[in-house]
Amino acid sequence: xxxxxxxxxxxxxxxxxxxxxxxxxxxxxxxxxxxxxxxxxxxxxxxxxxxxxxxxxxxxxxxxxxxxxxxxxxxxxxxxxxxxxxxxxxxxxxxxxxxxxxxxxxxxxxxxxxxx
Amino acid sequence: xxxxxxxxxxxxxxxxxxxxxxxxxxxxxxxxxxxxxxxxxxxxxxxxxxxxxxxxxxxxxxxxxxxxxxxxxxxxxxxxxxxxxxxxxxxxxxxxxxxxxxxxxxxxxxxxx
Numbered sequence: 001x002x003x004x005x006x007x008x009x010x011x012x013x014x015x016x017x018x019x020x021x022x023x024x025x026x027x028x029x030x031x032x033x034x035x036x037x038x039x040x041x042x043x044x045x046x047x048x049x050x051x052x053x054x055x056x057x058x059x060x061x062x063x064x065x066x067x068x069x070x071x072x073x074x075x076x077x078x079x080x081x082x083x084x085x086x087x088x089x090x091x092x093x094x095x096x097x098x099x100x101x102x103x104x105x106x107x108x109x110x111x112x113x114x115x116x
Numbered sequence: 117x118x119x120x121x122x123x124x125x126x127x128x129x130x131x132x133x134x135x136x137x138x139x140x141x142x143x144x145x146x147x148x149x150x151x152x153x154x155x156x157x158x159x160x161x162x163x164x165x166x167x168x169x170x171x172x173x174x175x176x177x178x179x180x181x182x183x184x185x186x187x188x189x190x191x192x193x194x195x196x197x198x199x200x201x202x203x204x205x206x207x208x209x210x211x212x213x214x215x216x217x218x219x220x221x222x223x224x225x226x227x228x229x
Contacts, residue, residue: 034217043122043209043220044160089159102148104211104218106159 002027004092006107013080014115021110023090024072031095033073034104035064038087047088048075052095080114087111118144118214122221129200129228137195137224139210145190146212151183154207154223166193200228 003026013019025033031052036044050057050064050073057064061080066073077084091104119142129135139149147168152160164185165173172185182204184196193212197204205228210221 032217036220041207041223041225043120043223045220046217049217102213103150103162103165105162108159111157 002030002092002094002105004090004105004107006090006110008110009108010111010113012113012115015080015082017080019075019077019080019084019112019114021075021088021090021112022072023074023092023107024070025092025105026071027092027094028068028071029094030092032093033064033066034091034093035062035075036089036091038089038109044089077112080112082114082116085112085114118212118216118219120146120210120212120219120221122210122224124224125222126225127227129226131201131228132199134196134198135200135226137197137208137210137226139193139195139212139221141191141212141214141219144212144214146193146214147190148213149187149193150211150213150218151185151193151195152209152211154209156207160209163195197226200226202228204228 006023034049037047038044048062048064050066061078063076088110090107121140123138149166151163154160163178166185166187168187174180187193209223211218
């Protein structure tokens with residue numbers, strides 16, 4: 001099955017600096033790659049996603065890049081703010097119409113701390 | 117955007133009792149819902165995939181008789197933890213597949229005493 005690895009596990013940045021989180025996946029049939037932000041005691045919230053037919057997507061201070069050949073994708077947060085402090089998860093989903101192909105496989109998570 | 121409502125947000129129960137957690141898609145129909153379990157400082161672990169009108173598909177190692185899943189309608193899935201024990205204490209999160217991706221509930225903190 002799919003395996004998603006995420007690095008680093010913790011990331012401390014100064015307010016205003018950029019943060020980069022990287023994920024690799026194993027299943028070349030994966031075609032959907034979302035990123036979630038989880039605050040303490042809450043469920044994950046989608047912050048950005050990318051599909052395998054594009055290489056980059058940007059939404060204000062957040063961007064995601066995808067390298068299908070190398071099977072890795074990255075989250076970039078620019079001009080970080082204290083409210084960006086949270087745990088971030090990457091995920092991958094295998095394509096296909098079968099039920100097993102619909103589930104997300106998550107990375108281990110990155111705890112981001114933005115220091116004011 | 118899509119909204120998934122999960123209740124209760126927290127529950128404390130005595131060992132040996134059962135607890136039901138509800139997951140509702142408020143503004144869309146969800147033929148597929150997912151149930152996750154999350155331990156402190158760990159990632160989400162998929163427990164089962166809930167399909168409307170059919171039996172749930174459980175991940176390897178998840179006891180189907182202990183974690184009962186019912187998806188009787190297109191907007192509601194329930195997870196019942198039967199005969200709960202302290203080791204079942206965890207954060208349970210549901211998710212529903214919508215037309216754009218996956219929306220998560222706010223989670224349920226279960227504490228078994």
